[in-house]
Amino acid sequence: MLPELKLQPLRCVLAIADQGGFHAAARHLHRSQPAISMAVRDLEERLGQPLFEKGNGKAALTPFGQWCLPRFRELVAHHDRVSRDALAMASHQAGRVDIATVPSVASRLMPGILASFVIDYPGIEINLQDGHSELVSQRVLAGEVELGITSLWQAEEGLDFIPLLHDEIGVVCRDDHPLAGRDPLHWRELAGHALIRNGTSRLLEGSPAAELLEHSALYISNMISLTAMLEAGIGITTLPRLAFQEEHARLRFVPLAEPRLERRIGLICRAGVSLSPAAAAMQRHVMAYLAEGGS
Amino acid sequence: MLPELKLQPLRCVLAIADQGGFHAAARHLHRSQPAISMAVRDLEERLGQPLFEKGNGKAALTPFGQWCLPRFRELVAHHDRVSRDALAMASHQAGRVDIATVPSVASRLMPGILASFVIDYPGIEINLQDGHSELVSQRVLAGEVELGITSLWQAEEGLDFIPLLHDEIGVVCRDDHPLAGRDPLHWRELAGHALIRNGTSRLLEGSPAAELLEHSALYISNMISLTAMLEAGIGITTLPRLAFQEEHARLRFVPLAEPRLERRIGLICRAGVSLSPAAAAMQRHVMAYLAEGGS
């Protein structure tokens, strides 16, 4: 029923009207002049009305053509806008990535990653939120964010996990603590010291050191509070190295040598659903960044 | 630079998303299934990003595809709207005609013409304005209106004139006037009677009766005032028959037999400019209406 108005003929009409002639339009569109004539004739046949006056030497729009012109112009402009936007989106020059990470990654890794990312992809909008690792998994699974950077203790259904780095677990204590200087540190040596549990303590579960947790009376989830406790000398805690804020002068990180514990930090995304171009770019960027050692 | 997004592939994407599969989309679009696959593949290559997930049995949009979908839908809808409007305009189901006529035509001819026109072309908007004949010509020439119905005393540059009917000139007087019953009326018989000139009196110019005008002291342009004068018995006047309002019980129209004078009423439009589809329909309608004798 409706005739299919192809865009090329519409562009021809616009060019003829703007450039003031078939030949000029042909030059402008890099086509031969007969192509313009035929495109216009075909379009006029589809519409059932001439767009240009015939017979006279000059090209002049009929009233019908004048009526059509602005509508054609709008339609072509609309097409170009959609085309440009889609291309920008596809070529990572525009778009948006939502990422969720655990706080330690957000504060220690992401600044460097994002600093270089925004240079490479200035058009991409980034939304970074942090939360504990289960929240990160949930948000990725729910589709609220496309990418997550976290540690997975168990392979989760519907999530793809791409390992990025190993983050070793250690003991954090004040610099005047007896354990502060030790380097080969066995978990048994922690017995008797006051241990403060925190959000990452469940990383010890399943290891011989797990029984330490049973003798711990303090649980602090907030990192600020935790460091304050440690600085006050109230006790020691275990943390992944990445979660240890090195700028605290009086705190020391002592890696656990036996058993050697670590969390595997990686990228997670929904399985079976491909990423948006922007998120794919971010994924590649993160992997390349960490492969180069965080340069 | 910008890829040319043809509409057919876009429709394919919409159909796949709406119908939930390539085969369903093919049935819906009355195409074969490979055509759909190829159209999508071509579009994906142009954009540089896949729109549908590959590998899985089912067709599912990628995030990029989801982003594109509403934009594609808008663009296709825009095209269809333009196409439908242009087609309606071209096939006289929509549009607008601006006409200017002399008052006599507007009041005596146009009601019948327009009554049947609006039945045949219910979608066309009509704008009718009246004015004296020079004003009609001016407006047509200036492009303010596309069509005019008037009497032309001289062929005017840039105007095409299509004769429609002959309107004879006669004398109008009160029913008790000495001339009221006369039928073969010679212009010499008007001598001595008080003649009121009006806007149509210049139709006498160039005829033997022109000298009558010199002995006339009254000029009334307004038709209401003029008939009031005539009904008061102040004098007589000359009018084309069409301009004589027959519903005035006490006034009589006596055709001038010698010289026989008439004005030629016709359609005028700008020369060299074709009419809008709606105006062309009106032109044909007027000519057909008057050729049939005003049925």
Added chain:
DNA sequence: GAGCATGGTAAGAGGTCCTGATCATTTTAT
């Protein structure tokens, strides 16, 4: 009237698009 512009027309090459048959894979039914 020669020359240059306008746009229109005809024939052929090239590309696009569609179809029909076929294949690989997944899902569903028995």
Added chain:
DNA sequence: ATAAAATGATCAGGACCTCTTACCATGCTC
């Protein structure tokens, strides 16, 4: 578990469309 059905992908062939080259008709300029 096996058969059956449905999904989308692929390929070769042909119809169709579009563009180009060459040529024609007309109007304007000098």
